Amino acid sequence: MVEQRAPEPVVLERAAVRGGGIVFAESDGLGRALDAGLFALAVPEGLDLRPGVRLCREFHRPRTGADAATRPYRGMRELEGVYFDREHFQTEHLLADAEARARHFPPEVVAMADRMNELALLVLRTALDAVGVTARLWSQVTSGAVDGFGTHWFAANHYRSDRDQLGCAPHKDTGFVTLLYNEQDGLEAFSGGRWSPVPPVSGHFIVNFGGSFELLTEDLARSVHAVLHRVRRCAPASSDDERFSFAAFVNPSPAALLHKVDDGGGHRVVSTVADFLRDFNRDTWNDRHDDFGIATTRGGGTA
Ligand SMILES: O=C(O)CCC(=O)C(=O)O
Ligand SMILES: [Fe+2]
Numbered sequence: 200m201v202e203q204r205a206p207e208p209v210v211l212e213r214a215a216v217r218g219g220g221i222v223f224a225e226s227d228g229l230g231r232a233l234d235a236g237l238f239a240l241a242v243p244e245g246l247d248l249r250p251g252v253r254l255c256r257e258f259h260r261p262r263t264g265a266d267a268a269t270r271p272y273r274g275m276r277e278l279e280g281v282y283f284d285r286e287h288f289q290t291e292h293l294l295a296d297a298e299a300r301a302r303h304f305p306p307e308v309v310a311m312a313d314r315m316n317e318l319a320l321l322v323l324r325t326a327l328d329a330v331g332v333t334a335r336l337w338s339q340v341t342s343g344a345v346d347g348f349g350t351h352w353f354a355a356n357h358y359r360s361d362r363d364q365l366g367c368a369p370h371k372d373t374g375f376v377t378l379l380y381n382e383q384d385g386l387e388a389f390s391g392g393r394w395s396p397v398p399p400v401s402g403h404f405i406v407n408f409g410g411s412f413e414l415l416t417e418d419l420a421r422s423v424h425a426v427l428h429r430v431r432r433c434a435p436a437s438s439d440d441e442r443f444s445f446a447a448f449v450n451p452s453p454a455a456l457l458h459k460v461d462d463g464g465g466h467r468v469v470s471t472v473a474d475f476l477r478d479f480n481r482d483t484w485n486d487r488h489d490d491f492g493i494a495t496t497r498g499g500g501t502a
Contacts, residue, residue, distance in 0.1 A: 206395040209388050211405070215241040216318070221325045229329050232406075236426030237388065239403040240322070240378070246314050248380060250307040255355045255443030258282075258293055271305045278303060289358040289433060289442075290367045296350050312353040315404075315447035319378045320347065322406055323449055326376070330421045332460050340415060340466050342455035344375055350450045358385070358433045358442035366430030366442065370483045372409035373476055374450030379405045381444035383435070389427040397428070410479065411451055414469060418461045
């Protein structure tokens, strides 16, 4: 019998924010991160992530019986267009644009999400520069996402351990850049024809690049790879220890267009974001939320 060896964990390039820029620990760390589609970014000093952790632990619990400090974090399964039950997977999540965050989340969660968002924008600018897209084109080819327009989602994920299902569907994130925070094992990346664990790196975000960025840079000599990832079934020892994660996404507005750039400095429109998302949702989730990320908030979802 041939023994199947467990796949080696993915070793992530490491980076930190220094002097207003992103500095990698290794000299070609950024290049390798663009190829791999993900890397670890140190959580900057002074960025308090506890509101995000608390939101993930509480949003799915009922408000009744909670103390005054916990109540604003709870009862969010009721939020239509913000709460999503992924019926074929363990995950249930909140997905909120800036408008929905201001309306439904405690102010300290909003402040944390805003900082994560700024950090994701710094990554976007760093990566655009690294693949040689001239700064003059950044606004146009990202449909304004680089300037803070577009849709800046914040997601809070909870993995329901009582479900005997995969944690989260295999997917590529759809936008440009995602800043993900998790503390427990379970995330896996597909590379070299197999799924490999991506262990959390203490004190770090996991940054990954999304499908819009992959498409944008596909024809360049140096391009950005969007990593296919999933979360395996999570079975913690106790229900107090259930898996969670939260993330800030820099995405184009669903009303925008997706572009492709070339090495000659040209660019062209290749799709609408709405079409791209609809196809993606159908292929990925196979549930009733085909308009996930397109028309989720009553305000139209275009923060
Ligand atoms: O929970 C995780 O570690 C991954 C979540 C994820 O991929 C996402 O929210 O897009
Ligand atoms: Fe993801």
